[in-house]
Amino acid sequence: MTNQRRIAIAIDGPAAAGKSTVAKIVARKLNFLYIDTGAMYRALTWKALKEKVDVRDEERLYELLRHTAIELKQEGGAQRVLVDGKEVTEAIRLPDVTRNVSDVSKHERVRREMVKRQQQLAENGGVVMDGRDIGTCVLPEAR
Ligand SMILES: Nc1ncnc2c1ncn2[C@@H]1O[C@H](COP(=O)(O)OP(=O)(O)O)[C@@H](O)[C@H]1O
Numbered sequence: 114m115t116n117q118r119r120i121a122i123a124i125d126g127p128a129a130a131g132k133s134t135v136a137k138i139v140a141r142k143l144n145f146l147y148i149d150t151g152a153m154y155r156a157l158t159w160k161a162l163k164e165k166v167d168v169r170d171e172e173r174l175y176e177l178l179r180h181t182a183i184e185l186k187q188e189g190g191a192q193r194v195l196v197d198g199k200e201v202t203e204a205i206r207l208p209d210v211t212r213n214v215s216d217v218s219k220h221e222r223v224r225r226e227m228v229k230r231q232q233q234l235a236e237n238g239g240v241v242m243d244g245r246d247i248g249t250c251v252l253p254e255a256r
């Protein structure tokens with residue numbers, strides 16, 4: 114390991130543009146952590162549905178997020194998602210979550226908290242981040 118600062122890589126684009134495909138390949142080649150930010154919004158959505166929190170209620174969703182630990186783990190080539198220590202990798206891809214995630218991700222307070230967490234994850238570099246707003250908002254200095 115050199116003491117050269119490891120960079121953070123941002124990959125933005127609309128749905129199905131190929132972001133996660135590229136991000137995973139780049140992360141594997143560089144041995145960086147792949148961070149799927151959409152999975153973080155899905156994780157919160159999953160928890161809101163489980164706890165019967167109305168996804169249109171910004172205040173309650175924000176409070177819920179403040180009490181939710183979202184972990185992204187790399188295992189071999191695969192990424193696992195944990196919510197409060199529970200495995201939700203597959204559950205967050207179910208249609209119920211997909212239907213509700215855009216309502217969750219539209220709330221400003223929720224986004225601000227997610228962006229803060231994503232910036233912390235990228236703080237020490239060595240990450241490839243994929244999402245809708247990474248280069249513009251989360252990592253404006255990435256290039
Ligand atoms: N370079 C490419 N050429 C052809 N198909 C691709 C390419 N990159 C991705 N795909 C396919 O397009 C679809 C969406 O890609 P994905 O990486 O999941 O998009 P995103 O993460 O931007 O939503 C997937 O089915 C994937 O296999």
Ligand SMILES: Nc1ccn([C@H]2C[C@H](O)[C@@H](COP(=O)(O)OP(=O)(O)O)O2)c(=O)n1
Nearest residue numbers: 128129150151152154214215218244245246
């Ligand atoms: N940085 C991000 C990443 C995802 N989102 C939103 C957009 C989508 O509705 C959900 C789910 O994202 P996901 O990456 O699973 O889906 P897409 O491939 O981007 O359609 O989260 C966001 O608002 N900001």
